[in-house]
Amino acid sequence: MQLKGEMSMLNVLHIQDTDVSEICSKLEQKRDEAPQFFMQSPIVIDGSELSGNALEFDFSALKQGLLDLGFIPVGSRNFPPAANNLMRESGWAIMRDQQSTSSVSKSEPVQKNQVKDSPVEESKENINTAPQTNPVAVMKTQMTVDRPVRSGQQVYAENSDMTVLSPTSAGSEIMADGSIHIYGALRGRVLAGARGNESARIYCQSLQAELIAIAGRYQLLDESDTTLKGKPAMIRLDGEKLVIEAL
Amino acid sequence: MSKVIVVTSGKGGVGKTTSSAAFAAGLASKGHKTAVIDFDVGLRNLDLIMGVERRVVYDFVNVINGESTLKQALIKDKRVENLYILPASQTRDKDALNKEGVESVINELKADGFDYIVCDSPAGIEKGAFMALYFADEAIVVTNPEVSSVRDSDRILGILQSRSKVAEEGGTVKEHLLITRYSPERVEGGDMLSKEDIQEILSIPLLGVIPESGSVLQASNSGNPVIMDKESQAGQAYMDVVSRFLGEDIPLRFVESEEKKGFFKKLFG
Ligand SMILES: Nc1ncnc2c1ncn2[C@@H]1O[C@H](COP(=O)(O)OP(=O)(O)OP(=O)(O)O)[C@@H](O)[C@H]1O
Ligand SMILES: [Mg+2]
Numbered sequence: 001m002q003l004k005g006e007m008s009m010l011n012v013l014h015i016q017d018t019d020v021s022e023i024c025s026k027l028e029q030k031r032d033e034a035p036q037f038f039m040q041s042p043i044v045i046d047g048s049e050l051s052g053n054a055l056e057f058d059f060s061a062l063k064q065g066l067l068d069l070g071f072i073p074v075g076s077r078n079f080p081p082a083a084n085n086l087m088r089e090s091g092w093a094i095m096r097d098q099q100s101t102s103s104v105s106k107s108e109p110v111q112k113n114q115v116k117d118s119p120v121e122e123s124k125e126n127i128n129t130a131p132q133t134n135p136v137a138v139m140k141t142q143m144t145v146d147r148p149v150r151s152g153q154q155v156y157a158e159n160s161d162m163t164v165l166s167p168t169s170a171g172s173e174i175m176a177d178g179s180i181h182i183y184g185a186l187r188g189r190v191l192a193g194a195r196g197n198e199s200a201r202i203y204c205q206s207l208q209a210e211l212i213a214i215a216g217r218y219q220l221l222d223e224s225d226t227t228l229k230g231k232p233a234m235i236r237l238d239g240e241k242l243v244i245e246a247l
Numbered sequence: 248m249s250k251v252i253v254v255t256s257g258k259g260g261v262g263k264t265t266s267s268a269a270f271a272a273g274l275a276s277k278g279h280k281t282a283v284i285d286f287d288v289g290l291r292n293l294d295l296i297m298g299v300e301r302r303v304v305y306d307f308v309n310v311i312n313g314e315s316t317l318k319q320a321l322i323k324d325k326r327v328e329n330l331y332i333l334p335a336s337q338t339r340d341k342d343a344l345n346k347e348g349v350e351s352v353i354n355e356l357k358a359d360g361f362d363y364i365v366c367d368s369p370a371g372i373e374k375g376a377f378m379a380l381y382f383a384d385e386a387i388v389v390t391n392p393e394v395s396s397v398r399d400s401d402r403i404l405g406i407l408q409s410r411s412k413v414a415e416e417g418g419t420v421k422e423h424l425l426i427t428r429y430s431p432e433r434v435e436g437g438d439m440l441s442k443e444d445i446q447e448i449l450s451i452p453l454l455g456v457i458p459e460s461g462s463v464l465q466a467s468n469s470g471n472p473v474i475m476d477k478e479s480q481a482g483q484a485y486m487d488v489v490s491r492f493l494g495e496d497i498p499l500r501f502v503e504s505e506e507k508k509g510f511f512k513k514l515f516g
Binding site for chain 1: 372398399401402404405406408409410419448450
């Protein structure tokens with residue numbers, strides 16, 4: 001199975017040198033050009049173009065800097081394995097076996113500290129073979145959202161379930177690695193099991209979503225013949241099929 | 248305490264400038280010292296709607312660049328006491344605005360004892376709109392009864408609550424919904440969204456409903472904020488909006504068609 005890139009456009013920050021404050025200030029400029037586009041959006045750092053010594057890189061400062069700028073740091077990739085411990089200590093999830101994507105990014109013209117919104121294609125096999133100590137596999141506590149998720153906003157619960165107490169708007173996207181519970185009207189896109197967890201489920205009080213997805217299997221609600229539109233519903237995965245049931 | 252209020256919408260042409268002019272004039276007419284700032288650099292038209300276009304010497308960008316003082320650029324309205332207009336530049340673009348410059352102008356207005364600073368946002372969600380909302384304490388979100396306008400308002404609400412200064416500091420910008428160009432006949436005929444539909448989608452408190460009215464165009468052509476036209480329904484509806492904003496409890500008017508009103512009159516009257 002593949003987590004399809006079209007469903008979660010992750011920004012990838014290509015790191016070229018070790019000057020974190022420089023990276024952050026360039027990124028801030030970028031963000032201010034299109035704040036609505038980047039706000040609260042997940043971001044991955046990529047070390048394939050790093051010229052300095054990765055062991056001297058201040059990963060904690062970068063993580064904090066990204067959070068301060070309103071990004072959600074999701075993971076890192078293509079850094080030398082020697083830096084893995086350093087990255088884990090500063091709370092970075094390490095995305096494995098990214099040769100395919102790194103070769104793609106190398107073939108593109110390299111621009112300094114550019115934020116790209118490139119689809120991250122990650123196969124489930126890679127995640128499953130990761131040892132249990134990998135931070136990716138550890139479910140954190142769950143995330144609660146109590147403000148409306150508006151059109152253009154993206155909220156991501158990394159390694160956790162998500163509970164939404166407010167409505168989500170058409171044109172919004174909520175994503176969790178675990179299950180998602182929505183008590184307001186669900187009108188946007190909803191993606192549970194975003195990193196391949198097939199037992200993740202979606203529970204909602206009023207199913208008006210544009211798109212529903214679990215572990216990469218997705219469906220446009222308008223193409224579904226469910227009678228539960230606008231009603232309380234639960235969505236789960238049965239083999240390859242999304243099943244919508246009354247709550 | 249001065250309050251900064253942004254009038255914003257996402258979508259263009261929904262009535263932001265008309266509403267900014269009316270709202271600012273209404274606040275001033277009730278005795279509050281009010282400044283209204285045009286953030287639509289490059290497409291200024293607040294000064295036209297307020298009828299002061301021939302009195303513009305310096306503008307907002309001149310003040311930001313230190314080419315004039317704020318006092319020199321502020322235009323004092325001749326009809327309404329307490330009302331001041333800071334026009335936008337017509338010859339620059341939105342890049343002439345920056346956070347530091349906007350902040351210093353707003354701080355100086357606060358220090359000068361302005362009670363309300365009304366920011367007329369340009370359309371869109373780019374730099375100009377972002378600058379207009381960044382320092383806001385409260386927001387009036389202007390929406391027309393149609394799907395695309397409501398969607399854009401929803402989008403701007405998201406930006407407001409995540410990217411404004413108040414939001415960055417962990418607070419919430421107070422939200423007000425202002426529905427404009429409302430035509431009860433067309434709502435009842437099913438061509439337009441009802442005020443209930445809009446509120447259901449946006450889930451923010453309703454500040455007022457301004458009916459579609461020919462007097463708005465007349466007013467802006469003659470350079471008089473429509474709120475000064477005490478005869479027109481739009482003018483009265485805007486005055487209700489100001490009173491509600493200041494805490495009065497006033498029922499909505501002009502939200503039902505003549506036909507429906509007539510029917511209820513027959514039934515109960
Ligand atoms: N209540 C109303 N009834 C009839 N016409 C209206 C009403 N409100 C606004 N208009 C008309 O709609 C047009 C756009 O209004 P206005 O310039 O206030 O919108 P805006 O949101 O500021 O536009 P922009 O996005 O270009 O800045 C004008 O021609 C105005 O006369
Ligand atoms: Mg305008």
